[in-house]
Every structure is written in C-alpha cells, then in structure tokens.
Amino acid sequence: MSLWWSDISRPEFSPGDIDRRWDVVIVGGGFSGLWSAHHLITRDSSLKIAVVEKDQVGAGASGRNGGWASALYPASDETLLTRCSQSQVDQLHTLLKASIDEIGEFIEKSQIDCGFRKGGTLMVARNAGQLRRLENEGKGSMLSQKETRARISMSGAVGSSFTPDCAALNPAALVVGLAKSLEARGVAIFENSFADISRKRKVSVNGHSIKAKFIVRAIEAYHEKTRDQIPIYSLMIATEPLPEEVFDVIGIRNRETFAEAAHLVTYAQRTADNRLAIGGRGAPYTWGSQRNERSESHERDHERLRMMAREWFPILKDFEFTHAWGGAVGVTRDWAPYVRTRRGFGEMGGYAGDGVTLSYLAAAAMADLITKEKSVRTSLPFVHWRNPRWEREPLRWLAVNGAIKLSALADKEERITHRPSRIMKLLAPLTGQ
Numbered sequence: 001m002s003l004w005w006s007d008i009s010r011p012e013f014s015p016g017d018i019d020r021r022w023d024v025v026i027v028g029g030g031f032s033g034l035w036s037a038h039h040l041i042t043r044d045s046s047l048k049i050a051v052v053e054k055d056q057v058g059a060g061a062s063g064r065n066g067g068w069a070s071a072l073y074p075a076s077d078e079t080l081l082t083r084c085s086q087s088q089v090d091q092l093h094t095l096l097k098a099s100i101d102e103i104g105e106f107i108e109k110s111q112i113d114c115g116f117r118k119g120g121t122l123m124v125a126r127n128a129g130q131l132r133r134l135e136n137e138g139k140g141s142m143l144s145q146k147e148t149r150a151r152i153s154m155s156g157a158v159g160s161s162f163t164p165d166c167a168a169l170n171p172a173a174l175v176v177g178l179a180k181s182l183e184a185r186g187v188a189i190f191e192n193s194f195a196d197i198s199r200k201r202k203v204s205v206n207g208h209s210i211k212a213k214f215i216v217r218a219i220e221a222y223h224e225k226t227r228d229q230i231p232i233y234s235l236m237i238a239t240e241p242l243p244e245e246v247f248d249v250i251g252i253r254n255r256e257t258f259a260e261a262a263h264l265v266t267y268a269q270r271t272a273d274n275r276l277a278i279g280g281r282g283a284p285y286t287w288g289s290q291r292n293e294r295s296e297s298h299e300r301d302h303e304r305l306r307m308m309a310r311e312w313f314p315i316l317k318d319f320e321f322t323h324a325w326g327g328a329v330g331v332t333r334d335w336a337p338y339v340r341t342r343r344g345f346g347e348m349g350g351y352a353g354d355g356v357t358l359s360y361l362a363a364a365a366m367a368d369l370i371t372k373e374k375s376v377r378t379s380l381p382f383v384h385w386r387n388p389r390w391e392r393e394p395l396r397w398l399a400v401n402g403a404i405k406l407s408a409l410a411d412k413e414e415r416i417t418h419r420p421s422r423i424m425k426l427l428a429p430l431t432g433q
Helices: 031-043 086-110 128-137 145-151 171-184 244-250 293-297 299-312 314-320 355-371 396-418 421-433
Strands: 021-027 048-051 066-071 120-125 141-143 159-163 166-168 188-190 196-197 201-207 208-219 229-241 259-260 268-269 276-281 322-334 338-342 345-349
Touching: 021 031, 021 120, 021 196, 031 048, 031 141, 031 171, 031 345, 031 355, 086 166, 086 171, 086 355, 120 128, 120 145, 128 159, 128 396, 141 145, 145 159, 166 259, 171 188, 208 355, 229 293, 229 299, 244 314, 268 314, 276 299, 293 322, 299 314, 299 322, 338 355, 345 355, 396 421
Parallel strands: 021 048, 021 208, 048 188, 120 259, 208 345
Antiparallel strands: 066 166, 120 159, 141 159, 196 201, 201 208, 229 276, 229 322, 259 268, 268 276, 338 345
C-alpha cells in the first residue's frame, strides 16, 4: 500500500444521478482531471462539470508518486526546439516554476494538510562521472563536496547540483483536498464509475450514454494497450518514522527532495512525519503496453531500493522499511507531454513521472482551450504536440527492457571510468534526451 494513503481516510463522493446534461465530462480522477475541473470552475462557476473515476480519486499515479512538485520537464529542450521557438521553451520553464508556488498558495488557502514544503532539490553525484555530467548539463547551482555534505550526508558524495524549484508533499493528501474543494464548488465527482469514450468522441458511463458539450480524457498511463504511450513502472519504499538524531546525521534539514545523479532514475524525500520515502525505476516493461499490477509490487526491485537506501545512508541499517508500493507513468515515444483538443474532445498526459506540477499547468492550458480563452498557456510546447508512435512488438519490448538494463550498465560504466557514460549517448534517441 502506498505510504501516502496510510493516514488518510478516503472520502466517498456520491453526487447522485449522472444522467444529466453536462458542459464538461472529465474522465479520470487524478491530478490531470481534477486540476482541469479546478481551472474550469475557477474561470466560470456556472459550468456543469462531472469528473468520472473508475476507482477512487487519486487511485492511480496521483496517489502513489514520489511527492515532488518540481519544475522538471521530461522532454529535452533540444527536442522542444525542433518544433518550438526559444521563447516558448523559456516561457514553459518560467510557468512551471510559477506553478509550484501557485499550488502552494492553493494548498494554504484551502487548508490542505499535505506536508507541502518548498525546500528545493539536490542531485547528488557519487562518482566523478556523475559529477562531470552534472557540470556539463548546467542545471542548478553546483555545490562542492563540502557544501554537499553540509546539506546531505550521502555516502560517497563528491558534489551536487541544487535548484530551489521543488517542493515535497504528500500527493494523496493533496488529491483528496483538491477533490473536496471541487465538490464544495459544485463539481460532481463520480467514483467507481467506468467511462468509455467511443471513436465518435462520445462517452458512456456504466453503459449509459452521457450528453456533454466537451469530453476530456485524463487517464495518463491508464490509456493502455496502445502505441501512443507506454506504461513505465516506478517503485517506492518508505522507512518507519526516524528519530531527529538520524537527521542530525543525514541532513536535509529543509526537507529538500533529493536523488542520486544516476541514469537509472531515483528520487527521494524526507516526509512531514520524518520518514524517508525513496523511489526508482527498473521494473520491467510489460508486453503490449498492458498495465500489470504485479509490476507495482516487484519484490526484487523493492529490495534493490532498500539496499540502495542503506548504501546511501548506512545509519538506516538499524531501522525498518514499513511500506513498499509502485505505479505506472505514461511515456510517449519522444518523452514529450501533450494537451490536445478537437471538436469537443480533449486529451492530456505523457508526463513520464513529472506530473505533480506539470498536470497543474497542462490542466490550465486545457481549461483555456475549452473556454476559448487566449493566453500564453495555449502556445506552450505541449499544446497540440503530436508524438510519434512507439514501435510495434516485439521491437518495443526489446528496446524498452533493453534500455532499462543498459541504464543500469551505464551507471556501472561511470563508476569505473569516472567519465560520463558513452552507453547513454547511444540510448539518447530512445530516452528523449
């Protein structure tokens, strides 16, 4: 079970009969769908909006992720500049940073207890190869070994980069608070309701056709068995609450989010109740782009994360890991997110694990497109972005699982050679970098 849900009572949303006329029906009760409803109802309180969720709000990635509200974007600037201007790319990064503060303001105004703390992010290099790569990327402020260890005492740290543009939070608490806010403002949220969107862009809920002026598909990795995007699994573990003396050793006193600068992605935070919540990629891709619940509890990868955590912080050998969970994120072929609308239908997704903040901004753009409001958001790179399709099987299965193994091998290469990996240069066309 996700740590984030362990101390939260899930409310039930039961707004009555769905067989009414709606202005907007949003399929998906995660951050994408709920933020879309938030921006729409904020613009026009008279709108009749229904959010339809086949499980409970936040049951997918929105309630299982690493809890980073960051300004990260999965596609590289080089990818974006093939179709966008430099000013559009700059505007994207500016608005992503501003979105973190807007989310924080919403949390404060709505009095949502989700442990929001904007402490920034540390990307820690544990060998010379990682350090040189951080220096070459030029993202954030470079910290020396001494400066790094003053902030975080990670074993083997030789330096790091720091950016202030990230907040730690409990994503499940935020998604529940957001849903409650929407319900109070008149948005109808239908849980445990299966919605099917036909090719004619019509929606039926539990077998009944529903009338709506506009339909939004906001289901991210749950739009499966398609070549449009694939589900990539990210797994997490969490410790028991740790005594303050442990953090006297480890550091991260300002609750900075942090990660090792490895190719096989890692991410971590100190939670509001003094746990370490640590995640990473590495679980195998499933044939045919099918979601596989077994991949969400891949014990081999959970154990790998526990070993990594104790390697980072040897003091953890005396403490228990009480939670282990996982979930799928949606990844497009070029790693670029998308927000698209056409003839009363909209779709959004492809956040590749960076969705806590990005979904807020993407939803604002979706709301602008639906209400025909001209804004800088409707000219951002992800608006009407067309992604290439993934290759057919078995090429897709071989390529994705091969890339996962090669990413781990690239990390070994950097430890041995003390230089940025050459293997990852070969993988760049597949990883969007």
